[in-house]
Amino acid sequence: MQIGFIGLGLMGCPMALHLARAGHSLHLWARRPASLEPFKEVDAHTHASAAEVAKHAEIVITMVADGPDVVQVCLGEGGLSEGAADKSGLIIVDMSTIAPAVARDIGAKLAAEGIEFLDAPVSGGEAGAKAATLTIMVGGKAAAFEKIKPLFDKMGKSSTLIGDCGAGQVAKACNQILTGVGVAAVAEAFNFARKSGVDPARVREALLGGFAYSKILENHGQRMLDRNFKPGFKAWMHQKDLRIVMEEAHKLGLMLPGAAATAQMFNAMVGSGLGEEDSIAMLKLLERMSGSE
Amino acid sequence: MKLGFIGLGAMGLPLAGHLLKAGHALAVWSRRPEASASLLAAGARGYASPAEVARHAEIVFTMVTGSEDVAAVVLGEEGLIRGGRSGNGQFSTLVDMSTIAPEMARQIATRLGELGIRMLDAPVSGGVTAAANATLSIMVGGPAETLAQVRPLFDLLGKTIVHVGENGAGQVAKACNQMVMVAAIQACAEAMHLAAASAVDPLKVQLALLGGAAGSRVLEVFGVRMVNRDFAAGVEARLHHKDFGILLNEAHRLACPLPIAALVGQQLNALMGHGWGRDDSASLLRVAEVGSARQ
Numbered sequence: 001m002q003i004g005f006i007g008l009g010l011m012g013c014p015m016a017l018h019l020a021r022a023g024h025s026l027h028l029w030a031r032r033p034a035s036l037e038p039f040k041e042v043d044a045h046t047h048a049s050a051a052e053v054a055k056h057a058e059i060v061i062t063m064v065a066d067g068p069d070v071v072q073v074c075l076g077e078g079g080l081s082e083g084a085a086d087k088s089g090l091i092i093v094d095m096s097t098i099a100p101a102v103a104r105d106i107g108a109k110l111a112a113e114g115i116e117f118l119d120a121p122v123s124g125g126e127a128g129a130k131a132a133t134l135t136i137m138v139g140g141k142a143a144a145f146e147k148i149k150p151l152f153d154k155m156g157k158s159s160t161l162i163g164d165c166g167a168g169q170v171a172k173a174c175n176q177i178l179t180g181v182g183v184a185a186v187a188e189a190f191n192f193a194r195k196s197g198v199d200p201a202r203v204r205e206a207l208l209g210g211f212a213y214s215k216i217l218e219n220h221g222q223r224m225l226d227r228n229f230k231p232g233f234k235a236w237m238h239q240k241d242l243r244i245v246m247e248e249a250h251k252l253g254l255m256l257p258g259a260a261a262t263a264q265m266f267n268a269m270v271g272s273g274l275g276e277e278d279s280i281a282m283l284k285l286l287e288r289m290s291g292s293e
Numbered sequence: 294m295k296l297g298f299i300g301l302g303a304m305g306l307p308l309a310g311h312l313l314k315a316g317h318a319l320a321v322w323s324r325r326p327e328a329s330a331s332l333l334a335a336g337a338r339g340y341a342s343p344a345e346v347a348r349h350a351e352i353v354f355t356m357v358t359g360s361e362d363v364a365a366v367v368l369g370e371e372g373l374i375r376g377g378r379s380g381n382g383q384f385s386t387l388v389d390m391s392t393i394a395p396e397m398a399r400q401i402a403t404r405l406g407e408l409g410i411r412m413l414d415a416p417v418s419g420g421v422t423a424a425a426n427a428t429l430s431i432m433v434g435g436p437a438e439t440l441a442q443v444r445p446l447f448d449l450l451g452k453t454i455v456h457v458g459e460n461g462a463g464q465v466a467k468a469c470n471q472m473v474m475v476a477a478i479q480a481c482a483e484a485m486h487l488a489a490a491s492a493v494d495p496l497k498v499q500l501a502l503l504g505g506a507a508g509s510r511v512l513e514v515f516g517v518r519m520v521n522r523d524f525a526a527g528v529e530a531r532l533h534h535k536d537f538g539i540l541l542n543e544a545h546r547l548a549c550p551l552p553i554a555a556l557v558g559q560q561l562n563a564l565m566g567h568g569w570g571r572d573d574s575a576s577l578l579r580v581a582e583v584g585s586a587r588q
Contacts, residue, residue: 275548
């Protein structure tokens with residue numbers, strides 16, 4: 001298939017390579033030419049704009065940082081919808097994490113121009129993108145989902161149609177509440193153990209066998225013990241994702257006290273220079289703030 | 294002077310009245326005609342759009358709800374800038390007394406500056422009573438010389454006028470004001486709730502506290518409303534909810550942790566979810582009661 005891919009960052013690059021290795025032709029556009037380097041060895045065509053990509057592709061996947069970027073790429077000047085003006089049947093699959101309301105808005109505007117849109121954010125981080133083991137949460141029409149599913153299977157180990165347009169982003173927001181609060185909880189528990197003169201590694205080992213077991217305790221917890229704060233998933237991205245969650249809660253008149261407190265911790269991380277480190281640097285923040293370094 | 298006023302709600306109407314009473318010519322526009330009826334009867338002139346107001350006034354005051362409303366009134370299709378200097382008007386200064394995002398205030402100031410129009414962001418504190426009595430606190434951001442020019446008009450509206458800094462600084466001060474005030478309302482609600490749950494008379498507790506170190510304006514005003522279970526708006530809680538949206542976004546943008554404000558914001562979210570947005574913020578007491586054995 002002719003597949004467009006826009007957003008060749010930490011996540012997008014390995015995802016696009018999986019599609020190329022599965023035998024698809026890629027059509028690429030990137031703001032920074034350096035992003036295109038890894039595609040020299042595969043069947044990939046470079047274009048001057050997103051609109052040009054849309055002209056050459058049946059399906060375009062986007063994987064960019066935030067809502068305004070997706071709006072720009074899809075609907076802006078030189079954007080995908082401009083390039084799709086004279087063709088029919090284009091499907092745009094946005095795998096970025098953005099606000100559900102923005103996804104719904106983009107979906108509606110594209111639908112008016114005869115373009116199908118799926119919101120398909122992912123969980124699993126850079127490691128999951130490289131290993132093609134992402135979890136993909138999809139919102140949109142079932143027919144479009146069925147068409148794209150074989151491509152999802154090349155990038156992830158599971159893809160689930162959650163509901164209508166925007167539903168994928170709602171699921172991702174739920175995911176970010178659980179992982180954000182989860183990382184904070186594990187960091188708090190370890191800081192508590194250590195300050196109490198108890199070895200957090202022994203605590204973790206004991207807890208893994210009980211009801212407090214979680215992947216975050218297992219994986220993120222181990223990295224905290226190793227003090228390996230390399231990203232992974234950068235703290236500033238989790239901060240952004242929780243802003244999306246909190247804005248939705250504000251709009252819905254919905255109380256999320258745990259997520260709200262955690263979002264402030266992420267603000268503190270970014271503010272005190274931990275934004276480029278992994279989310280698990282939450283532990284460092286707690287140590288600093290409680291003077292237990 | 295030739296003045297304009299847009300936004301004749303619970304706050305704006307008395308303020309516009311003060312300016313008119315002081316002998317200034319007042320041009321007004323309102324979305325709903327009935328909002329301006331009393332002012333027109335008192336001698337103000339009504340126009341068909343903000344742009345028309347700008348053609349007939351040097352200094353225009355705005356007092357509307359949110360960032361989007363200010364943007365529409367000032368920059369929109371029939372907005373003030375269409376009647377500004379380029380539109381053969383006299384409009385030279387915007388005084389925005391609404392509570393909006395600091396970043397939006399800065400953007401509007403920049404946009405107007407390109408057209409040679411000056412702006413002050415001048416949000417207020419004190420509520421409807423202080424608006425009626427012309428005793429508002431006014432927090433001003435913008436050029437000092439513009440404030441010097443507008444100050445005699447502010448003196449007709451408020452008793453404390455502070456030049457906080459550049460454009461946007463007034464809105465930053467207002468965000469701080471809302472943060473301190475609503476956190477105090479929440480603390481007051483929790484205290485009244487603890488008293489009642491302990492089968493102790495909240496009125497007595499409130500009276501005792503007012504005399505001590507925990508005494509505050511909020512305990513005085515909102516404490517009484519809570520004791521009397523009088524939830525009719527003074528300040529509609531939805532406006533505080535809106536303001537918390539603004540200040541928590543700023544906290545994110547600046548990567549500045551505000552843990553207590555964030556939790557108070559969640560209580561306001563819950564208040565909205567219960568449909569109490571048009572009631573007073575004293576309704577935070579009712580939110581506390583929902584999650585309690587004692588309701």
